[in-house]
Amino acid sequence: MKEKPLQILLVEDNAGDVRLLREMFSKEKRDAFQLTHLLRMSEAETHLAKGGVDIVLLDLGLPDGHGLETVRRAHAAAPEVPVIVLTGLDDEALAAEAMNAGAQDYLIKGQIENRALPRALRHAVERHRMQTETDLIRTNQMQFKDEFLSHVSHELRSPLTAVRQFVTILLDGLAGELNLEQRQYLEIVLRNVKQLHSMINDLFEVSGVQAGKLKIEPQCTSVSDAIGYTVNTLQGAAAAKGIVLSSDIARKVPSVCADPARLRQILIILLDNAIKFTPQNGTVAIQARIFEEDPDFLLLEVSDSGCGIDPDKTERIFERLFQASDPDAADHNGLGLGLYICKDLVTRQGGRIWANSTPEQGSVFSVIFPIFSLPKLLAQAFTEERQTERSITLVVTEIGSQTGWLSNEVRADQCRGIRELLRGSLYSDLDILLPKIDVAGPEEFFFIAAMTDGIGGEAISKRIRKQLDSSERLRQAGLTHSTSHRSLEPIKQDSTESKEVFLERVATDIQAVINEEILARQVRNG
Amino acid sequence: MDSRKILIVDDNADIRLGMHLRLKANQYETFFAADAFSGVAEARKHRPDLIILDLGLPAGDGFTVMERLKQIPFLAVIPVIVVSARDGLGNQKRAYEAGAKAFLQKPVNDAELLAVIRQALGEPAGTKKPTLLDQGSV
Numbered sequence: 128m129k130e131k132p133l134q135i136l137l138v139e140d141n142a143g144d145v146r147l148l149r150e151m152f153s154k155e156k157r158d159a160f161q162l163t164h165l166l167r168m169s170e171a172e173t174h175l176a177k178g179g180v181d182i183v184l185l186d187l188g189l190p191d192g193h194g195l196e197t198v199r200r201a202h203a204a205a206p207e208v209p210v211i212v213l214t215g216l217d218d219e220a221l222a223a224e225a226m227n228a229g230a231q232d233y234l235i236k237g238q239i240e241n242r243a244l245p246r247a248l249r250h251a252v253e254r255h256r257m258q259t260e261t262d263l264i265r266t267n268q269m270q271f272k273d274e275f276l277s278h279v280s281h282e283l284r285s286p287l288t289a290v291r292q293f294v295t296i297l298l299d300g301l302a303g304e305l306n307l308e309q310r311q312y313l314e315i316v317l318r319n320v321k322q323l324h325s326m327i328n329d330l331f332e333v334s335g336v337q338a339g340k341l342k343i344e345p346q347c348t349s350v351s352d353a354i355g356y357t358v359n360t361l362q363g364a365a366a367a368k369g370i371v372l373s374s375d376i377a378r379k380v381p382s383v384c385a386d387p388a389r390l391r392q393i394l395i396i397l398l399d400n401a402i403k404f405t406p407q408n409g410t411v412a413i414q415a416r417i418f419e420e421d422p423d424f425l426l427l428e429v430s431d432s433g434c435g436i437d438p439d440k441t442e443r444i445f446e447r448l449f450q451a452s453d454p455d456a457a458d459h460n461g462l463g464l465g466l467y468i469c470k471d472l473v474t475r476q477g478g479r480i481w482a483n484s485t486p487e488q489g490s491v492f493s494v495i496f497p498i499f500s501l502p503k504l505l506a507q508a509f510t511e512e513r514q515t516e517r518s519i520t521l522v523v524t525e526i527g528s529q530t531g532w533l534s535n536e537v538r539a540d541q542c543r544g545i546r547e548l549l550r551g552s553l554y555s556d557l558d559i560l561l562p563k564i565d566v567a568g569p570e571e572f573f574f575i576a577a578m579t580d581g582i583g584g585e586a587i588s589k590r591i592r593k594q595l596d597s598s599e600r601l602r603q604a605g606l607t608h609s610t611s612h613r614s615l616e617p618i619k620q621d622s623t624e625s626k627e628v629f630l631e632r633v634a635t636d637i638q639a640v641i642n643e644e645i646l647a648r649q650v651r652n653g
Numbered sequence: 654m655d656s657r658k659i660l661i662v663d664d665n666a667d668i669r670l671g672m673h674l675r676l677k678a679n680q681y682e683t684f685f686a687a688d689a690f691s692g693v694a695e696a697r698k699h700r701p702d703l704i705i706l707d708l709g710l711p712a713g714d715g716f717t718v719m720e721r722l723k724q725i726p727f728l729a730v731i732p733v734i735v736v737s738a739r740d741g742l743g744n745q746k747r748a749y750e751a752g753a754k755a756f757l758q759k760p761v762n763d764a765e766l767l768a769v770i771r772q773a774l775g776e777p778a779g780t781k782k783p784t785l786l787d788q789g790s791v
Contacts, residue, residue, distance in 0.1 A: 282738075287760045289667035302674075320760070
């Protein structure tokens with residue numbers, strides 16, 4: 128049987144290297160390989176997009192592409208085609224990075240043996256095919272498992288509904304008066320029904336966790352609200368065991384960047400666990416303060432006077448299905464998914480969770496969340512490939528009664544690529560804006576988030592606009608009005624809006640403008 | 654005042670009975686259907702004041718019931734409360750889009766169900782004393 132020739136795309140600008148490689152292939156059987164040679168990455172991208180290529184031999188130093196970027200571009204143009212990197216540098220580190228960036232293998236120029244090259248190519252293609260297949264099988268299996276879990280938890284809910292209905296009907300005396308003992312037993316049934324229900328929910332949740340389908344929408348979230356809600360919800364459960372549940376929140380605790388519903392869920396799991404594992408008349412406390420080791424994070428601590436955890440198990444408790452306590456112990460039952468879900472939720476929101484414990488004295492669960500910051504949020508609009516060489520300047524002015532309210536949220540040093548020129552400025556200070564811009568050099572964008580009460584905001588933005596227009600430096604840098612400072616409209620706060628909602632809106636607005644601007648620039652640059 | 658009529662559409666007989674007992678205790682009159690087709694037929698026959706609708710049903714599903722009801726003017730105005738074991742994420746949105754007044758996840762809390770019913774019927778809260786312990790949500 129005749130095999131189809133292997134379609135090789137060689138992207139290499141060095142004529143000598145090309146000749147050498149061609150020679151190696153010429154010694155092979157005529158129909159075994161078909162070599163297409165291109166000089167530039169842009170040509171290669173077009174060629175790859177058309178399809179039909181089996182493998183790419185890619186030089187890392189092309190006239191229009193360099194290093195790992197070329198690997199990424201090849202991968203982006205044809206994700207299913209394996210790439211072998213050619214490097215003359217004898218640089219194992221770069222080669223390893225190329226592999227991480229998606230290359231199948233690497234060959235060092237000048238060290239390629241004649242007969243070895245075709246074999247290496249065949250192997251790479253085969254390896255790539257097997258890998259793709261394995262990935263597909265894995266994905267299918269995961270999907271099947273998730274569908275199965277989702278289906279099971281759905282099916283379990285219906286009978287549980289009926290059980291719950293009839294237990295409450297009996298408890299409510301709808302089928303006649305109950306004596307004390309009957310009532311007691313039915314309450315036990317109900318308690319277990321609730322337990323079962325929460326396990327089914329965990330099961331359902333974990334199928335989502337595994338599939339990465341869980342919806343998390345990080346936003347500016349008030350920690351004190353979340354703590355208040357959680358403590359309220361679990362006060363009853365704590366009181367039933369005579370446990371004192373207290374919260375201590377540092378004054379002026381900053382907002383965090385998290386999904387409010389998920390933050391509540393995390394705190395509920397942690398507090399609920401603490402109550403479960405703390406004996407009668409113990410204490411459970413929740414605290415919030417800036418994280419000493421990294422002030423960009425807020426630390427939430429849930430401590431209890433419970434049975435504690437074996438020190439060598441404090442990491443394993445976050446594993447799936449792991450339970451530190453004796454599984455037969457009453458009251459501690461669950462699927463062992465709570466902390467696993469917790470860890471997944473925390474990690475996905477850019478936080479970290481860990482536990483410290485002294486057996487028989489109690490445990491402390493610590494969670495850190497990134498503190499909400501405007502520049503950081505904006506940084507999301509700058510993905511790596513969009514990162515400009517020029518920095519982004521964020522101009523923040525505040526006037527009126529609430530000065531300091533916004534600028535306290537904005538710390539320019541928190542984010543690379545965003546510099547802050549002016550903050551918390553009063554009207555009269557604005558004249559210093561222009562000299563600062565001129566000293567700072569050409570900037571790609573200017574943004575202002577001006578909080579105003581009344582007419583002040585408009586006057587300020589007009590004035591800044593005028594100053595920017597008159598800047599010689601900006602004109603020298605070739606930046607036009609539209610690219611340099613297009614978003615100077617003041618963003619006004621609605622009187623009904625909370626600070627969190629307002630900041631969120633400021634960030635969204637600015638992100639939208641940045642996206643638009645980058646897109647416009649890409650169009651301009653072809 | 655005559656008691657208000659509620660149609661329960663659910664394919665699980667135990668759940669129908671349980672809901673009936675709870676609703677009867679709160680002075681509602683109940684009717685039943687166990688599939689999508691009879692859901693619409695019973696609604697036509699009894700003209701209930703409210704419909705409690707499961708999503709997973711034989712002969713169609715809850716959404717087909719809501720669609721059919723919409724096409725019949727005197728049935729289109731009846732408030733529908735969806736009570737389903739299906740996962741809330743997409744279904745809740747779909748149910749509201751189809752015109753449901755509320756979406757409750759099974760196992761449903763009776764106190765919550767009664768509150769939603771009263772609201773959908775425009776009855777002021779507390780006019781009918783539910784004869785149940787407040788079990789709270791799970």
